[in-house]
Amino acid sequence: MDQNQNQNQNQNQREEKMKSRDIDWSEICIDALRLILESLSFADFHRAKTVCSNWYSVSKSCVAGSRNRYPWLILFPESELCxxxxxxxxxxxxxxxxxxxxFPNPKSRCVASYGNWxxxxSHRLKFSIFNVFTGERIKIRSLSLRGNVRIERKNNGDFLLEHSWFDRETIINRYxxxxxxxxxxxTKDFVVFWIYNDQYLFSYKKGDDSWWHFEDxxxxxxAYNKxxxxxFVYTSDHFIxxxxxxxxxxxxxxxxxxxxYLNHPFYYDLQPWEYMWKRRVAITTSGDVLIILSLKVLPEIKSQEKRLFYIFKMSVEGSEWERVDSLENQMLVFGDGWLTLEDAKEEDIGGGIIKSDSIYFVADDLWPPQAHTVFQSSxxxxxxxxxxxxxxxxPHYLSNVRWFVPGSDKK
Structure with missing residues (x-):
């Protein structure tokens, strides 16, 4: 056997020996793992940390995992499964x-977000929790939807939500x-909440046998304080x-x-030139409750109508709601009532503004424009x-677009 054949045989033996070994990537040297994680892009970093509990633990000490969190946009194309x-x-x-x-059903709609989730x-009134970076999906116990308008509890403890049977998608999008x-x-512990028709509050926590309904x-x-x-629930009689x-x-x-808040209902007396569109509740990092209103204001010249957001917080004395003009170096995602710390200066990079003391919204969060007016974006x-x-x-108007704040909570 010549020397080249000898070398090839030895090489093949080494490769076979390597293949036969079980490589435990969870036991990789911590310093080496940290270097690997730090070199990854934002999306790959959040995928990699889900490999195992050890990788997740090391990711907490990485600079990539402690960066300031700020809103991203997520676009849901109607004709693609991505x-x-x-x-x-x-x-x-x-x-x-x-x-x-x-990926969830293409007809699914995103109704809330938290971090990477x-x-x-779905159009069949089935909820699921979906990780945008890893594709992991957690299914949630479903409710039924049929018949005329009423809510009742079934024999197994679940709820039967009844409405018009012939236009389910429209009902879900509207109500x-x-x-x-x-x-x-x-740990993947979770809790989800949703309100049906501005009336009925439902919640489901991991491990529950059925959905819970806030009766009467x-x-x-x-807004949920983790x-x-x-x-914290804002009711129709204006209490928290x-x-x-x-x-x-x-x-x-x-x-x-x-x-x-029980003895102090929230009232805002609209001026004759003001029209309220939506309201949201948010929790600050210090635990204060905020009520945010989306309004349209008509000055003397109607062509100059403005769309505004007003923020209210309970006074220091705890006696009345008062309007505040600042989020104190935080950002707020209006749809989710989610605040994030961010001390960056104003930037105009990549086609969007990222700055503190701002409210992020989508077109539907504002009073609809006049017929002859077209929003520049969604x-x-x-x-x-x-x-x-x-x-x-x-590049064009997209109705199925949403702000979310990726990343993990700082520990």
Missing amino acids: FKLLDLRHGKIYKTKGLEDE LLML IKTAALWIDEE TKCLAM EDQKL KILDYSGDDDMPNEIVEGNM AGVFDLARTEISWSRL
């Missing part, structure tokens, strides 16, 4: 290639407009009620004693200091 993620600050676009098997609602989501990225209370808006696991989800019971407990940013709107420069 969507685009737009990082406007860095001018990058990510596509969800290779996730076709995990979306709460999706389910407010939802919220929280999920722990490591009409609900208009809500720190103490409490849901607090539901505690921290217990192990199948249903939350309503907090009465200690609820500073998403924009409201500067609270200037009371001005900047539209994100998208």
Whole structure:
């Protein structure tokens, strides 16, 4: 056997020996793993940290995982089984290639988001939680939808939501407009909330046997405080009620004693030239409850009508709601009532404005324009200091677009 044959045989033996070994990537050297994770793009970083618990633990100490969080745009094309993620600050676009098997039904609609996760609602009234970077999907117990308008509990403890049977998609798009989501990225514990027809509040927590319904209370808006696991609900009689989800019971407990908002209903007297479109509730990083109104204002010259957002917070004395003009270096995503810390200066990069003390919205969050007016885009940013709107420069008008804030909560 000549020397070349000898070398080839030895090489083949080494390769076979390597193939036979079980490589445990979870045991890779921490310093080496940290270098690998730091070298990845934002999207790949969030995919990689889900490999195992060790990779997730190391990712918490990476610079890539502690960057400031700010809103991205997510676009849901109607004819494709993928969507685009737009990082406007860095001018990058990510596509969800290779996730076709995990992607929800093309007719699904995103009704809420939290970090890298979306709460999706299908045309059959089935909810699921979907990770935009990994494609992981968590199915949630479904409700039924049929018949005429009424809500009743079935024998197995689930709910039967009844409405017109012949136009289910229109009903879902029209009557389910407010939802919220929280999920722990490591344990996958979650809780979801949604309001039907500006009245009925439903919630479902991981491990529950059935959905819970807030009876005898009409609900208009809500926000979840993950720190103490409490849901703040804005009711039709203009009070804030607090539901505690921290217990192990199948249903939350309503907090009465200690609820500073119960004796102070929120009222805003619209001026003759003001028209209210929507309201949302948000929780600040310090735990304060905010009520945000989307309005249209008609000055003396009607052609100069403006669309504005007003923010209200309980006074320091806890005696009345007062209007505030700043988010104190935070950003707010209007649709989700989600605030994020961000101290960056104003930037105009990649076709969109990223700055603090601003409210991020989509076109449907504003009073519809006059018939002869066309929005420049389907998403924009409201500067609270200037009371001005900047539209994100998208190539064309997209109705199925949404702001979300990717990344993990800072520990």
